[in-house]
Each structure stands twice: as structure tokens, then as C-alpha cells.
Amino acid sequence: MKIKYILIFIGVIVIFYLSTIHLDFILIGDNVDQISIGEQYIEKGADVCYRDIFNVCLFKSDIKIENNIDNTKIGNYEVKYTIDSTFFKKQIKRIIEVVDLECPVIEADKEIIKICPNEEVDINYSAYDNYDKDITSKVKKSIVENKLILEVFDSSNNYSSLEIPIEYVDNEKPTITLTDGAIYLLKGEKYKEPGYKAVDNCLGNITNKVKITNNIDINKSGTYTVTYTVSDDMGNVAKATRKVYVYENSPVVPSKDKVIYLTFDDGPSKYTFELLDILKKYDVKATFFVTSNGSDEAIKRIYEDGHSIGLHTYSHNYKEVYKSASAYFADLAKINNRVKKLTGLESKLIRFPGGSSNTVSNFNPGIMSYLSKQVLVKGYQYFDWNVSSGDTETSDTNKIVNNVIKSLKKGNNIVLQHDTNHASVKAVSKIIEYGKANGYTFKSLNINSPTAHHVISN
Ligand SMILES: [Zn+2]
Known part of the structure; x- marks a missing residue:
């Protein structure tokens, strides 16, 4: 009789013990993980164990792992870990975020920009991103304190910038071109300006800035000079002169030679x-x-x-x-x-x-x-x-x-x-x-x- 009770007692203990066996199924590593575009996904796996009340791992079972990760495309992907045994069925998931962490690259054809003071910055540049490819059109240009700043964000908000110093230079004099050369005036004949043109490398046509001075006395024969002066914005001055000959309207004794x-x-x-x-x-x-x-x-x-x-x-x-x-x-x-x-x-x-x-x-x-x-x-x-x-x-x-x-x-x-x-x-x-x-x-x-x-x- 006593034995019977003992057996029942043991039986109850065993049933109780068996009923405490539980599945311990966890991911190795984080539930959410990141990889960069192009980076190979390395499976960290999961751990499965059937444990008793004493937390002793009694046995393991096979885990089926599946994923649909495309490491060429930004996005969230699932890795599924599945146990499908006679007594236990369970699936857990890990999220893998494929992300772009790489900054775009801006390239320009000049390391320093040398331009006229009034000139617009002219530069060729390009922006390339590992993921978005050509993003040149997204580049923002700004000029801050003699620097051209090129900035760009890629679609993942990665930022790049490039600073190019600007040097405002103009060491070149304008040029003055005179229409005709010397002028010959009969005494008393009025001097008529034949025309001139002034061009500056930076400002272009600056003919209207030319200042003219002359000392012509049309009532006195002699050689006179008309002086044309023009200056650009940087103070480069150009000068040109024209000779004006005022001659007597009375024949002199002709020379044989x-x-x-x-x-x-x-x-x-x-x-x-x-x-x-x-x-x-x-x-x-x-x-x-x-x-x-x-x-x-x-x-x-x-x-x-x-x-x-x-x-x-x-x-x-x-x-x-x-x-x-x-x-x-x-x-x-x-x-x-x-x-x-x-x-x-x-x-x-x-x-x-x-x-x-x-x-x-x-x-x-x-x-x-x-x-x-x-x-x-x-x-x-x-x-x-x-x-x-x-x-x-x-x-x-x-x-x-x-x-x-x-x-x-x-x-x-x-x-x-x-x-x-x-x-x-x-x-x-x-x-x-x-x-x-x-x-x-x-x-x-x-x-x-x-x-x-x-x-x-x-
Ligand atoms: Zn002919």
C-alpha cells in the first residue's frame, strides 16, 4: 500500500517535471541589426533549447533559417527562424536594416577659382553617391566669404561638402582702340573725333568710361595730342594717344625731292x-x-x-x-x-x-x-x-x-x-x-x- 502511494507520488512528480519542460528559443545577437549597402549579411543564428524546471538544457532541435535580404537595396528585411517539431512549433524573427551610411563624393575641376570681380563663378562639378549614383543636380551652391561651397545630401541624408576658395583678380589693363590713326587738319578746320573703343577683360565694353583730353588749337599750325584714358574697377589704367597735325593752308615752295x-x-x-x-x-x-x-x-x-x-x-x-x-x-x-x-x-x-x-x-x-x-x-x-x-x-x-x-x-x-x-x-x-x-x-x-x-x- 505504501509502495502504491510512493509510485503515485513519483508519477505525479514525473508528470509535474515533464510539464515544466519548456522551449527556450532566442536570437543570438540583436533583434534588429544593420548592414550597409553592399555588405554581406552574416548570420548570427539563434539558440534553441528544451529546458526543465532546473533550467537544464535537455536537448536541442533543428532551426530553419530563411531570409530575403537584398543588400543592394535599402530597406528592412526579415530573417525567420522556425522550429517545427512534433511538440513545438515556433517562429521568431530578426529585422535586418540595409542602410546607406556612405557619404556622397563631390568633385570639381578647379582647386581655386580665379575670376574677375564682377564675374559669375563658373565651375564644373559632379556629385556621386554609392547608392543614388549621379546626384550632381542635387548639389546646392553658395558663396560665403570668398569661398564657393558645394553641398549635397544623398537620399539617406548622408552629407558632403566641398569648399573652393575664390580669388577675385584683375591685373589686366583695358585696351583702347582708336579708329584711324593720326588726323591732318587744315588750319581752322574743326577736329572731329574719328572714334575709339575701350574693352576691358573683366568689364567688357567700357567705351563710355573713356576720358578724352586734347590741347588742339585749330588756329595754330602744329602737332597736337589727343589723349584717351580709361580705368577699370581695379584701377588698371589704359592710355592711348592720337596725333593731330594742324597745317597751314598756304602752299610753300615745292621741293624737287x-x-x-x-x-x-x-x-x-x-x-x-x-x-x-x-x-x-x-x-x-x-x-x-x-x-x-x-x-x-x-x-x-x-x-x-x-x-x-x-x-x-x-x-x-x-x-x-x-x-x-x-x-x-x-x-x-x-x-x-x-x-x-x-x-x-x-x-x-x-x-x-x-x-x-x-x-x-x-x-x-x-x-x-x-x-x-x-x-x-x-x-x-x-x-x-x-x-x-x-x-x-x-x-x-x-x-x-x-x-x-x-x-x-x-x-x-x-x-x-x-x-x-x-x-x-x-x-x-x-x-x-x-x-x-x-x-x-x-x-x-x-x-x-x-x-x-x-x-x-x-
Ligand atoms: Zn582696278
């Missing part, structure tokens, strides 16, 4: 009569290298007024005239006939279209070398020029006058003008007045005159 040969190409034209009147007024003889242009009356009057007539070309068509030697001479014969028919004169004076140094004839290599010798063989003389009026490039009379006057020198001056340009015709009185006031003699060309031959370049 200062000669001006006025020559006019491409005419006659509707302006030739006006030119002839001017020449007559000053009793100056000139030379006209004529073409098929203009009226017969003009050619007759050139001749009657005692000027020299030279042969320029009939067609003035370079392609035609310089096609061959025979084409040149055929053209020359045509203009020669025109002159001869109108004046009875057989001119031996030639001016090549474009001058003997022309390169417009390059399409026919060597033609100028050949023709320049050949015309001499045939008894002609050709004339180039050593003073260019530039009248094919401008219709500004004053400029033409100055182009001629500033090029005049002692000796022989063969001046190239075109009586087809009205501005050039209008320039003649002043050129003559200056010449006479400065001791020049005006002559027309003849076969023995100086030739001013150019260097042949074809």
Missing part, C-alpha cells in the same frame, strides 16, 4: 568730271588708268585737261584677263583702242588689274612673272603704287585723306585711288592742300617716271 603722283584706277565714272574740276582748281596733273567704264567724254576731257592716261584693263575681269598671256594682251588691245580712238594717243602706261603683286591670278601660276616682263619687251611700262588710300575698303573721306597723308614721305609717292569711289574723289582737295602746304610737287606719270614696282608673288 617730294613728289606726289595721284593715280586713279577703274574709271572713268560719273564722279570723274567732279574730280577733273578739283584737279583743275588746284592746277594739279594726275594719271588715270582707265577701263571700259564711263563715258567717252570723260576720257576726252582727261586728255584735254593734260592728265596722263594709262591702261588698266578693258573688262577688269580677273578670271578672263589672267587666263593666259594672249587673253591679257587681247584685253589690253581693247582698252588701248578705246583710248586711241578717243584721243589719238597710244598709251604705253599700264597698271595691272590688282597690281603686279596680285595673287588673284594664282589660278594661273606664273602669269604675273611672265606678263610683267612681257609688257616691258613690248615697249610698255607698268606702274604699281607705294601709297594706298585704302579707298576700296572705306567710303569715309576723312579716313581716305588720312590714309594717304600719313603714308607720304620724301621722294616719290605714287598714290592709288579710284575715281569710281565718290568719297575718294572728295578726299582729293585735302590731299592736294596738305601736299602743297608741305612742299610736295604734284606730277602725272610718263614712261620715264618712277614705277613703284611691287614684288611679284605669282
Whole structure:
């Protein structure tokens, strides 16, 4: 009987003991863990134990571990730990946060920015993030105390900044460009500013800041200076000067070794009569290298007024005239006939279209070398020029006058003008007045005159 009770008692104890067996299932490590983008997840595992009332681990069982972690994408992922045995079923989870902790990188093409004081900062930069890739468009620019600051956040709020010092520099002087060079004024003639331009490397066009001073007394012959001064914001000063010559409007005794040969190409034209009147007024003889242009009356009057007539070309068509030697001479014969028919004169004076140094004839290599010798063989003389009026490039009379006057020198001056340009015709009185006031003699060309031959370049 006693035994029976003892057995019952033991039985109760055993049942009680068995009933205390419990599952101890815990994660090793934190329940929530972080890894960085790209970082490999390392499983720390879980611990499982069936424990009795005395907390003694009686046995373990298998744990199934699953996860869906994608370490290339920011997010929260679950790792599931599952026990699925006959008596116990349980699942626990661990959260793995895949995060971006890396800062973006800003790069710029300059370590220091050197710019004009008024200039906008111009710099190339880029921002790259390990996760967001190119985030250049998110960069914020600011300028604080001579520094350019570039800042950017990536989508995970990681911050980067880059500071680039700015140096405001301008050591360069502005430049002043004067229209025309020296100016020649008849005594009493008003000085008219031909124009100027000032440009600064930083400020651009600063023409309106130019200050002009001059000491010109138009009633007294002499040499004067016009001074142009301009300063940029950094105090760099530029200066330019123009000489102004005021000369007497009264001829002096001409000198034998200062000669001006006025020559006019491409005419006659509707302006030739006006030119002839001017020449007559000053009793100056000139030379006209004529073409098929203009009226017969003009050619007759050139001749009657005692000027020299030279042969320029009939067609003035370079392609035609310089096609061959025979084409040149055929053209020359045509203009020669025109002159001869109108004046009875057989001119031996030639001016090549474009001058003997022309390169417009390059399409026919060597033609100028050949023709320049050949015309001499045939008894002609050709004339180039050593003073260019530039009248094919401008219709500004004053400029033409100055182009001629500033090029005049002692000796022989063969001046190239075109009586087809009205501005050039209008320039003649002043050129003559200056010449006479400065001791020049005006002559027309003849076969023995100086030739001013150019260097042949074809
Ligand atoms: Zn010509």
C-alpha cells in the first residue's frame, strides 16, 4: 500500500517535471541589426533549447533559417527562424536594416577659382553617391566669404561638402582702340573725333568710361595730342594717344625731292568730271588708268585737261584677263583702242588689274612673272603704287585723306585711288592742300617716271 502511494507520488512528480519542460528559443545577437549597402549579411543564428524546471538544457532541435535580404537595396528585411517539431512549433524573427551610411563624393575641376570681380563663378562639378549614383543636380551652391561651397545630401541624408576658395583678380589693363590713326587738319578746320573703343577683360565694353583730353588749337599750325584714358574697377589704367597735325593752308615752295603722283584706277565714272574740276582748281596733273567704264567724254576731257592716261584693263575681269598671256594682251588691245580712238594717243602706261603683286591670278601660276616682263619687251611700262588710300575698303573721306597723308614721305609717292569711289574723289582737295602746304610737287606719270614696282608673288 505504501509502495502504491510512493509510485503515485513519483508519477505525479514525473508528470509535474515533464510539464515544466519548456522551449527556450532566442536570437543570438540583436533583434534588429544593420548592414550597409553592399555588405554581406552574416548570420548570427539563434539558440534553441528544451529546458526543465532546473533550467537544464535537455536537448536541442533543428532551426530553419530563411531570409530575403537584398543588400543592394535599402530597406528592412526579415530573417525567420522556425522550429517545427512534433511538440513545438515556433517562429521568431530578426529585422535586418540595409542602410546607406556612405557619404556622397563631390568633385570639381578647379582647386581655386580665379575670376574677375564682377564675374559669375563658373565651375564644373559632379556629385556621386554609392547608392543614388549621379546626384550632381542635387548639389546646392553658395558663396560665403570668398569661398564657393558645394553641398549635397544623398537620399539617406548622408552629407558632403566641398569648399573652393575664390580669388577675385584683375591685373589686366583695358585696351583702347582708336579708329584711324593720326588726323591732318587744315588750319581752322574743326577736329572731329574719328572714334575709339575701350574693352576691358573683366568689364567688357567700357567705351563710355573713356576720358578724352586734347590741347588742339585749330588756329595754330602744329602737332597736337589727343589723349584717351580709361580705368577699370581695379584701377588698371589704359592710355592711348592720337596725333593731330594742324597745317597751314598756304602752299610753300615745292621741293624737287617730294613728289606726289595721284593715280586713279577703274574709271572713268560719273564722279570723274567732279574730280577733273578739283584737279583743275588746284592746277594739279594726275594719271588715270582707265577701263571700259564711263563715258567717252570723260576720257576726252582727261586728255584735254593734260592728265596722263594709262591702261588698266578693258573688262577688269580677273578670271578672263589672267587666263593666259594672249587673253591679257587681247584685253589690253581693247582698252588701248578705246583710248586711241578717243584721243589719238597710244598709251604705253599700264597698271595691272590688282597690281603686279596680285595673287588673284594664282589660278594661273606664273602669269604675273611672265606678263610683267612681257609688257616691258613690248615697249610698255607698268606702274604699281607705294601709297594706298585704302579707298576700296572705306567710303569715309576723312579716313581716305588720312590714309594717304600719313603714308607720304620724301621722294616719290605714287598714290592709288579710284575715281569710281565718290568719297575718294572728295578726299582729293585735302590731299592736294596738305601736299602743297608741305612742299610736295604734284606730277602725272610718263614712261620715264618712277614705277613703284611691287614684288611679284605669282
Ligand atoms: Zn582696278
